[in-house]
Amino acid sequence: SWDDIKEGTGNGIFVGTVSLATSGSSGSYTMRDTHGNYATDLNQATSGTGTTFTDADDVWGNGSQSSRQSAAVDAHYGAGKTYDYYNTQLGRAGIWNNGTGARSRVHYGQNYVNAFWDGTQMTYGDGAGNAAPLVELDVAGHEMSHGVTENTAGLAYSGDAGGLNESTSDIFGTAVEWYTNNPSDVPDYLIGEEINLNGNGTPLRYMDKPSKDGSSKDCWSSSLGGLDPHYSSGPLNHWYYLASEGSGAKTINGVSYNSPTCNASTVTGIGHLKVEKIWYRTLSTYLTSSSNYAAARTGVIKAAKDLYGAGSAECTAVDKAMAAISAPA
Ligand code: ASN
Ligand code: ZN
Ligand code: CA
Structure with a gap:
C-alpha cells in the first residue's frame, strides 16, 4: 500500500x-x-x-x-x-x-x-x-x-501586487534552498543558478542587486507596477536580501554579493530565517489581493512587532530595509 x-x-x-x-x-x-x-x-x-x-x-x-x-x-x-x-x-x-x-x-x-x-x-x-x-x-x-x-493573501498577478507575488515565490524558493543546505546545490541568494537559462552560466535573478539581470528593478517607483511581475519583484527581493544580510559587499558560500541601498543608508541584517518568518506573517495576516508595496511596508512592521516586539532589532531592520528599497511609508 x-x-x-x-x-x-x-x-x-x-x-x-x-x-x-x-x-x-x-x-x-x-x-x-x-x-x-x-x-x-x-x-x-x-x-x-x-x-x-x-x-x-x-x-x-x-x-x-x-x-x-x-x-x-x-x-x-x-x-x-x-x-x-x-x-x-x-x-x-x-x-x-x-x-x-x-x-x-x-x-x-x-x-x-x-x-x-x-x-x-x-x-x-x-x-x-x-x-x-x-x-x-x-x-x-x-x-x-x-x-x-x-491560499493566503491571494496577491493579484499585476501591478505592485504582481511583484509582491513573484518575489514571495523567490523569497521562499531561496528559503527552501537554505533550509535544505544540499551539498550539491549550495544555498545562495540567486534564482535558477543551476539551470543555465541564459546559456552563459548566469542565474535568472539576483536578490542582492536585482538589476544585475538587466530588467529587474532595485528600487520601488510609481511606475514599477507596469512591469512584468518577474521584474517588479526586484525591490522586494532586494528587501529580503538587505534585511537578511545587510547592505554592502559580502561573500557567502563562495558567492560575492554587493547590495546597494536606494537611499544611501546602511542596513544591518538579522539573518534570513527571521525575515522569512516576518514575511510569511505579513503574507498570511496583513496582505490582500490588491496589496501594494506601501501595504507590504506597513505589514512587515506589524508582523515584526507581533513576532519580536516593538523597538526590536528585527522591527528596525525590516523597516530600514523597506526604506532602503524606497517603499512608500
Ligand atoms: N515559472 C514562472 C513563474 O512561476 C511561470 C510563469 O511565468 N507563470 O513565475
Ligand atoms: Zn513565479
Ligand atoms: Ca538559488
Whole structure:
C-alpha cells in the first residue's frame, strides 16, 4: 500500500544522491511521500495527470539529464523539502495548510523552458539547448509558493501586487534552498543558478542587486507596477536580501554579493530565517489581493512587532530595509 513509506535513494540532476521518501515494497515502489506529494511523468504531453513513477529497487535515476527518473528525483525531493520547510519553520502544513501534499508533473511538452503552478499542481519542462530541466530546488520552492500565496493573501498577478507575488515565490524558493543546505546545490541568494537559462552560466535573478539581470528593478517607483511581475519583484527581493544580510559587499558560500541601498543608508541584517518568518506573517495576516508595496511596508512592521516586539532589532531592520528599497511609508 502507498502509505508503507520507504526511504529510497534518488540520484538527482542537481541534488546529487539523496534519500527520497517513497512508498511501496520490494519489486514495486512509487515516488510518493507520507504527505501525498508525488511525482508523475507527462512523457512530453501537455495535459493530463501523467503516470506515477514506479521502480523495482527504490534506487531512482542515474543523475544525468537524460535520465527520466532523475528529473523526477529533483522535483519530488524539492516538493518534500518545501513541505518540510513550511511545516517546521513557518508552522504551515503544506500549500493548503491541511496536511496534504501535491503532484509534481515532469517532462512537460517538448523543449519547454519553464515551470509553473496552475492552482492544483507543479509542472516542469525539460529545458532546451543549454538549459537543463527546470527542476532545481529554488524553482520547486518558487512554484509551490505560488500555491501558498494563492491560499493566503491571494496577491493579484499585476501591478505592485504582481511583484509582491513573484518575489514571495523567490523569497521562499531561496528559503527552501537554505533550509535544505544540499551539498550539491549550495544555498545562495540567486534564482535558477543551476539551470543555465541564459546559456552563459548566469542565474535568472539576483536578490542582492536585482538589476544585475538587466530588467529587474532595485528600487520601488510609481511606475514599477507596469512591469512584468518577474521584474517588479526586484525591490522586494532586494528587501529580503538587505534585511537578511545587510547592505554592502559580502561573500557567502563562495558567492560575492554587493547590495546597494536606494537611499544611501546602511542596513544591518538579522539573518534570513527571521525575515522569512516576518514575511510569511505579513503574507498570511496583513496582505490582500490588491496589496501594494506601501501595504507590504506597513505589514512587515506589524508582523515584526507581533513576532519580536516593538523597538526590536528585527522591527528596525525590516523597516530600514523597506526604506532602503524606497517603499512608500
Ligand atoms: N515559472 C514562472 C513563474 O512561476 C511561470 C510563469 O511565468 N507563470 O513565475
Ligand atoms: Zn513565479
Ligand atoms: Ca538559488
